[in-house]
Amino acid sequence: MRILALVPGGIGEQILFFPTLEDLKTQYPNALIDVIVEPRAKIAYRVCPHVHEVLMFDYQDRNGLADYLNLLGMIRDREYDVAFTLDKRWTLGLLFWLNGIPLSIGYQTSTAWFLSNPVPQKTEQYTAYMYHDLIQGLGIQTPCPPLKIAVPKDDISWAEGEQKRLLLQESGYILLYGGFGESYPVPQWSNIINNMQQKQPSIPIVLLQWAGNEAWVKMVQESCPNLKVIKPSGVGRLAAMIAGANLMVCTDSTPLQLAVAVGTYTVALFGQTKATKRLPPSQDKYIGIQSATYNLGDIQATTVLEKIWRS
Incomplete structure (x- = not known):
């Protein structure tokens, strides 16, 4: 067939x-x-x-x-x-x-x-x-399987090498992705980063550079110096880096779907898109924060931090 x-x-x-x-x-x-x-x-x-x-x-x-x-x-x-x-x-x-x-x-x-x-x-x-x-x-009435992917071994090896290079292997790391379309304000990201660094100074925070968000990475680095940056060149490498993270905070994006597929704890911010359409129901590992106004920038950093520390 x-x-x-x-x-x-x-x-x-x-x-x-x-x-x-x-x-x-x-x-x-x-x-x-x-x-x-x-x-x-x-x-x-x-x-x-x-x-x-x-x-x-x-x-x-x-x-x-x-x-x-x-x-x-x-x-x-x-x-x-x-x-x-x-x-x-x-x-x-x-x-x-x-x-x-x-x-x-x-x-x-x-x-x-x-x-x-x-x-x-x-x-x-x-x-x-x-x-x-x-x-x-x-005529098939089976329940929908969960999202799953198969990451090639060479992509896993690349991610392990990057984790070693960035000194992430022992401490783990928090991964941030701001996307390149509908954007969450950099000052709010800065508030989130500063709070996380104060509460968990031993856990590195890594910015994910992917699919045209170079400007976001640059602005966040200018606001919060000394952050680490990872630049995976393909979906397999991207997935492997996400799989190794303790937590990911992101907007609605490809990295979000990969995080769900590899089972990484994730806090995701939603503006115009409904969180219920992008995240599986009844899953405590994936927390969606929906803007009440459907404007991503109206989500307060304090709301995001509440969800992060709950996760």
């Missing part, structure tokens, strides 16, 4: 889809599972053992007829038996129909004309659960 999944979105969205891929592999252990993702998200599959082939299509681009014909050919060449799509555009369902894929599964919409087995979309739940609902289109 060959199974295809069309998964738009960045690295974080791919990680949230990993439990669905895992369950598909459990239900059909001999199946070959391929995904079609955006170029920016391909690196996510370094830490996913369930996928046979990662193909690329830029869902966000202004795709013309030639782009869809190329996608049509890519799908046709592999003769899939089952296809899933997280993208609700009717044109992708049409591609499945034109390819003669026996089972095509996506979310129920008013334009899901070409899907053989549409599934209701429950948007208010944890996103990994919402994605996992799609396998109900195959």
Whole structure:
């Protein structure tokens, strides 16, 4: 059996889809599972053992007829038996129909004309659960597995080397990630850092530089000198560094999803995005702080510190 999944979105969205891929592999252990993702998200599959082939299509681009014909050919060449799509555009369902894929599964919409087995979309739940609902289109009613990843040994070795270089091995460390989109004010980060250094002076605080947040790292370093910085060059190395941390404090991001996947205690700040959609329910290890105004900057440092010391 060959199974295809069309998964738009960045690295974080791919990680949230990993439990669905895992369950598909459990239900059909001999199946070959391929995904079609955006170029920016391909690196996510370094830490996913369930996928046979990662193909690329830029869902966000202004795709013309030639782009869809190329996608049509890519799908046709592999003769899939089952296809899933997280993208609700009717044109992708049409591609499945034109390819003669026996089972095509996506979310129920008013334009899901070409899907053989549409599934209701429950948007208010944890996103990994919402994605996992799609396998109900195959008559599967199993619970959604937790997020898990498989970090390659050479990435673990790299992280161990960095921990040794930064003198982190004996004391452990706290990892901070401020992201690069919706930002939490640097003065608030400074308050958090100063308080943590006063209460736990023996535990190093490490800034995570990843995916375009160099400006944030520079501003925090200027405000709080002598902080350590880690710059992992891939998802596996990033995950390995997060796995070694005692605690991570971050905004909604790829590092957050990796922290959940590796089981690191995490305090996550949310503005416009709902915490209930990005964190698994009934999990004390992952604490979400939701801005009451949906403005990330309105979360007080004292609120964050209360959650940190509770964790």
